[in-house]
Amino acid sequence: xxxxxxxxxxxxxxxxxxxMHDHESLPIVPIRSGHGAWLTDMDGNRYLDAISSWWVNLxxxxxxxxxxxxxxxxxxxxxxILAGFTHEPAVHLAEGLLQVAPPGLxxxxxxxxxxxxxxxxxxxxxxxWRNAGAEDxxxxxxxxxSYHGETLGALSVTDVPLYRETYAPLLLQPFFxxxxxxxxxxxxxxxxAYSDRCADALxxxxxxxxxxxxxxxxxxxxxxxxxxxxxxxxxxxxxxAACDRYGVHLIADEIMVGFGRTGTLFACEQxxxxxxxxxxxxxxxxxxxxxxxxxxxxxxxxxFYAEYQTRRAFLHSHSYTGNPLAxxxxxxxxxxxxxxxxxxxxxxxxxxxxxxxxxxxxxPSVGDVRQTGMIAxxxxxxxxxxxxxxxxxxxxxxxxxRHALSRGVLLRPLGNVIYFLPPYCISADEIALMVxxxxxxxxIAVNG
Ligand SMILES: *Cc1c(COP(=O)(O)O)cnc(C)c1O
Numbered sequence: 001x002x003x004x005x006x007x008x009x010x011x012x013x014x015x016x017x018x019x020m021h022d023h024e025s026l027p028i029v030p031i032r033s034g035h036g037a038w039l040t041d042m043d044g045n046r047y048l049d050a051i052s053s054w055w056v057n058l059x060x061x062x063x064x065x066x067x068x069x070x071x072x073x074x075x076x077x078x079x080x081i082l083a084g085f086t087h088e089p090a091v092h093l094a095e096g097l098l099q100v101a102p103p104g105l106x107x108x109x110x111x112x113x114x115x116x117x118x119x120x121x122x123x124x125x126x127x128x129w130r131n132a133g134a135e136d137x138x139x140x141x142x143x144x145x146s147y148h149g150e151t152l153g154a155l156s157v158t159d160v161p162l163y164r165e166t167y168a169p170l171l172l173q174p175f176f177x178x179x180x181x182x183x184x185x186x187x188x189x190x191x192x193a194y195s196d197r198c199a200d201a202l203x204x205x206x207x208x209x210x211x212x213x214x215x216x217x218x219x220x221x222x223x224x225x226x227x228x229x230x231x232x233x234x235x236x237x238x239x240x241a242a243c244d245r246y247g248v249h250l251i252a253d254e255i256m257v258g259f260g261r262t263g264t265l266f267a268c269e270q271x272x273x274x275x276x277x278x279x280x281x282x283x284x285x286x287x288x289x290x291x292x293x294x295x296x297x298x299x300x301x302x303x304f305y306a307e308y309q310t311r312r313a314f315l316h317s318h319s320y321t322g323n324p325l326a327x328x329x330x331x332x333x334x335x336x337x338x339x340x341x342x343x344x345x346x347x348x349x350x351x352x353x354x355x356x357x358x359x360x361x362x363x364p365s366v367g368d369v370r371q372t373g374m375i376a377x378x379x380x381x382x383x384x385x386x387x388x389x390x391x392x393x394x395x396x397x398x399x400x401x402r403h404a405l406s407r408g409v410l411l412r413p414l415g416n417v418i419y420f421l422p423p424y425c426i427s428a429d430e431i432a433l434m435v436x437x438x439x440x441x442x443x444i445a446v447n448g
Contacts, residue, residue, distance in 0.1 A: 002030050033062075046408055049061065051411065058259055058287060065332055069329055114282060118148045119151055120279075123314075139209070141202070141206075141213055144181075147159075153172065157172075175209065192232055199238035214249060218239065243276075250276050253279045342424055357378065374424065377417050377418065392416075
């Protein structure tokens, strides 16, 4: 039955982030159901979802609390226009988000996916400055290795060549500053010292160009698509201070790291900072429905608030903005964080994960093992001493992917980086299985 649905699929579907030609040799996997950390295909094979289905799932597939919240909402209201109208789940969720978000954020603007949230934040920042008379502030600053999505604005502030290069002629020209990514430390240099050096570079750029810069955007603590590259919270403090000093907005893209992934509910908490824009999506509904939110400050909101004729309004909209079913799911997610102490549970789960991956550090083809909360990554290298990477054309990660699937684990390496970003319900036994299978896959990939 897998084969039949896979064949029908390839006749009509074009899959995301995929060279479709790969599927001449790589079978597509038709999933029938999901429960907890597990997916089941049409033939009854099971796969441990080690990547939370593209970083969206929080508490496991089919979690009954979220499923029931959506069901209950379905009987009342499936959708309504959010311009001129409102509904209980949209209001309740906004209240809830502002209660748990870093202090100082007071308004919620909804969108329906991560990239759209980034578009909203970029446009809002530019427009707020423009409304304040600072028309020259039309450029953005992003970190090297950044990933903020794939619509043109979001892609403009993305620095992953795989996604950006082809479309470069269509994109805005941001300033890219060096990422504090600890993997890039000079030999013998501490992560702190390196991130301070990067913060100095940011200071210098802002000192020179702040008059043309609307905002700096970053992924707090972990740069996901770059390969789960991680950096110290100190950099966030320095970035916040630099943005304040030079009059530049700070956009925190917590689309991946939000909702407990890094150990705190939001990654910004670890630096004690409040961004001017907090972008949320992915885990916001527990991985059930698409939804995004941009939280912002009274200063930004007030820059738009005036008589209609002043033409200051933020006229941006998506048809499914604030969808009630998605908001109901997200309200239940917040309720689960409040009632079930998932953050404490994650602390224990992440130490189990840390212990499980520790032995990989000694592997001759492993250049780095790193972890922040519930995100862990193993960097494969051709040469451990020089950290010379494997040639991307060799597609070593794909070998790990194939092996893991054959052993019932869904891993989806980013190039030469094998990472773990499991649902929070994962058990110690499941962690052991996930890491064992990854280690086997690494053995096959580096020797193949
Ligand atoms: C996934 C992601 C996005 C884009 O979200 P989509 O819903 O896929 O458009 C943006 N930023 C970060 C950090 C992400 O991980």
